[in-house]
Amino acid sequence: MRVLGLMSGTSADGVDAVLAEFRGPPRRPRWRLLSRATVPYPHDLHLRLIAAGQGQSIQAADVIELGEALTEVQAAAARACDPAGNAELVGCHGQTLWHRPPQDARRGSSWQLLQAPLLAQLLQRPVVFDFRAADxxxxxxxxxxxxxADAALLPAIGGWRALLNLGGIANLTLLPPQAGPDRGAAVQGWDCGPANTLLDLAAAQFSGGERRFDAGGAWAAQGQVDEPLVQLWLREPYLQQAPPKSTGRELYGQMDLERRLEELELAARRRNQPLEPADALATLTAFTAAVVAQDLARGPAVLELLVAGGGARNTTLITALRRRCRGLQLRPLAELGIGDSDREALAFALLAWWHQRGVSGSLPSVTGAAKPAVLGVCARPTR
Incomplete structure (x- = not known):
């Protein structure tokens, strides 16, 4: 079956689309990635999504218009990826506006903005959406x-294999080895902490809105890392919390950036120096790498770290990861045929295929749910 996957992550910079074909057993499907496309959000839409995702007050009428505009970009990405309309099914994540993880006795909740019936009508294809609610x-x-999806699509190797996505948030998957005492171990995964959220916000702030991100980490490469602050930040509660855990812009957004910049400025003042934007970006970049390295050090020994997401193109961040994650092989996931921006869109294509086949898509070992569940709701077009 040919399935379109559409993904827009925490960075809210646009929509990644893939057209994939799945055949055979659901847990180990034969798959091909047929095409890909990326469509950026218009600048105004990007800013409105970021503002809404950080808790800015918004009128109900504006939510409707925001959802409609976002859905139209999702449709444009689908058409760019599959102009001939070969897909039989679409899996669309939507845009997360707010994520509230479970805490104490209170269940979690998550809001992915999308007008799925509209998308189904625009594409004349069934659309599976709202993937998080069942879990x-x-x-x-x-x-x-x-x-x-990582466990289904990627082969096991001789030791633990880790996959790192550097989107708005850094998250890890740990896949057990193909042989040895850990062969039957459960897949692990969690959100580590910030990746591009703080870096993008800082680049926009320091550039007066002229830059949406620090391209290639070139700005950060000009600065000096405040290592004592990095080590202090690593002791924060979320970063010390054991999995299962998840987070987003509600924790690592503009308010969090302002706090960190104040701490950086105080540290610079104690050295009788002004806070240079390059130093702030260098420290925030090093912090992201240090968070990932700290999490990897707590788990089983990993042989290989495969990196994807927009942050995989940040040379300064990758260099910091190599320095802090010694003892393992670090390489791009693209070497296995899944590009930097493909992995999550491909995963939601697979989750949609699983939904269509009635196969559970969640892993309690990762999310902490009471049991696995078939994920998503299907909206069908009216013909």
Whole structure:
């Protein structure tokens, strides 16, 4: 079956689309990636999504218009990826506006903005959406959902294999080895902490809105890392919390950036120096790498780290990861045929295929849910 996957992550910079073909056993399907496309959000839409995702007050009428505009970009990405309309099914994540993980006795909740019936009508294809709700209803985090797809699509190797997505948030998947005492171990996965959210917000702030991100990490490469602050930040509660855990812009957004910049400025003042934007970006970049390295050090020994997401193109961040994650092989996931921007869109294509076949798509070992669940709701077009 040919399935379109559409993904827009925490960075809210646009829509990644893939057209994939799945055949055979659901848990180990034969698959091909047929085409890909990326369509950026218009700048105004990007800014409105970021504002809404950070808790800015918004009128109900504006939510409707925001959802409609976002859905039209999703449709444009689908058409760019599959102009001939070969897909039989679409899996669309939508845009997360707010994620509330479970806490104490309170269940979690998550809001992915999308007008799915409109998207189904625009594409004249059934659309599977709202992938997180079933897991959340079962007491899970509702995230991350990609580890189940990683386990299905990628072969095991001789030791633990880790996959790192550097989107708005950094998240890890740990796949058990093909042989040895850990062969039957459960897949692991969790959200580590910030990746591009703080970096993008800082680049926009320091450039007066002229830059949406630090391309290639070139700006950060000009600065000096405040290592004592990095080590202090690593002791924060979320970063010390054991999985299952998930997070997003509600924790690592503009308010969090402002706090960190104040701490950086105070540290610079103690050295009788002004805070240079390059130093702030260098420290935030090093912090992301340090968070990932700290999490990897707590788990089983990993042989290989495969990196994807927009942050995989940040040379300064990758260099920091190599320095802090010594003892393992770090390489791009693209070497296995899944490009930097393909992995999550491919995962939601697979989750949609699983939904269509009635196959569970969640892993309680990752999300902490009471049991696995078939994920998503299907909207069908009116013909």
């Amino acid at each position: 959340l209803a079962l007491g899970g985090q509702g995230a991350p959902l990609v580890p189940a």
